[in-house]
Amino acid sequence: MAISLLFSANTSAIEFSFNSPEKIKVDEEFEITINLDDKETYDVKAFVHDDNREYSEIFSEGSWENPYFYLKGVFPGQKTFKLIAHKALETKVCVKLRKSSSKAPAGEVCNNIIVEDNPGNSAQNNNQQTQNNQSMQVRSNEPKNQAEGENQIEQVQDNLNKAPEKDKIVLEYDEGENEKEDFMTKQEKVRLGVLYSFAGVAVLIIILLALKKL
Numbered sequence: 001m002a003i004s005l006l007f008s009a010n011t012s013a014i015e016f017s018f019n020s021p022e023k024i025k026v027d028e029e030f031e032i033t034i035n036l037d038d039k040e041t042y043d044v045k046a047f048v049h050d051d052n053r054e055y056s057e058i059f060s061e062g063s064w065e066n067p068y069f070y071l072k073g074v075f076p077g078q079k080t081f082k083l084i085a086h087k088a089l090e091t092k093v094c095v096k097l098r099k100s101s102s103k104a105p106a107g108e109v110c111n112n113i114i115v116e117d118n119p120g121n122s123a124q125n126n127n128q129q130t131q132n133n134q135s136m137q138v139r140s141n142e143p144k145n146q147a148e149g150e151n152q153i154e155q156v157q158d159n160l161n162k163a164p165e166k167d168k169i170v171l172e173y174d175e176g177e178n179e180k181e182d183f184m185t186k187q188e189k190v191r192l193g194v195l196y197s198f199a200g201v202a203v204l205i206i207i208l209l210a211l212k213k214l
Contacts, residue, residue: 018095018111021113023113026086026088026117026118029059031083033081034079034097041077043074043097044097045097047067048091048093049087054086058083059084088116091114
């Protein structure tokens with residue numbers, strides 16, 4: 001842990017120190033702890049490299065905040081603070097304190113810190129980008145596939161609707177012809193039966209008459 005202490009000839013300046021890590025990773029939170037034996041209430045500002053959101057953020061009340069603004073009246077009720085750095089560089093982490101009551105000139109202490117790149121973030125970003133590209137490709141193909149599927153379904157339905165009508169006409173024609181043929185065949189059979197019976201009776205009569213004459 002690196003520990004710095006501010007000494008000033010100005011009696012109004014605030015003298016304090018804070019603990020911080022010497023090395024951190026980009027976009028991974030870390031903690032600093034302020035050391036000041038004083039019961040008075042202080043506003044706190046803490047940041048990495050510069051007090052704007054481009055380089056770092058500070059965690060307060062459940063969310064990451066812009067380090068440009070002081071956290072009002074948080075010390076000494078809170079002595080440990082979470083920060084996160086966004087750029088890989090060799091720089092400083094700084095803390096400013098000012099009295100909440102008098103708004104006296106702030107005391108500032110800075111510790112050296114190395115912010116290292118985080119390979120895990122790069123891999124995660126690449127995977128996320130790949131997933132996003134795949135999702136975009138799938139979404140772009142969906143309308144085309146859906147349109148083709150609908151066209152195929154419509155073609156099948158048209159074929160099904162047309163096919164039964166054609167088959168129905170052929171079947172009705174065949175059934176009519178078969179019924180007609182069956183009907184004509186029965187009439188012919190009856191007619192031939194009558195003729196054969198009549199011929200048989202006539203022959204029998206002729207035979208009987210011939211026998212009587214003899």
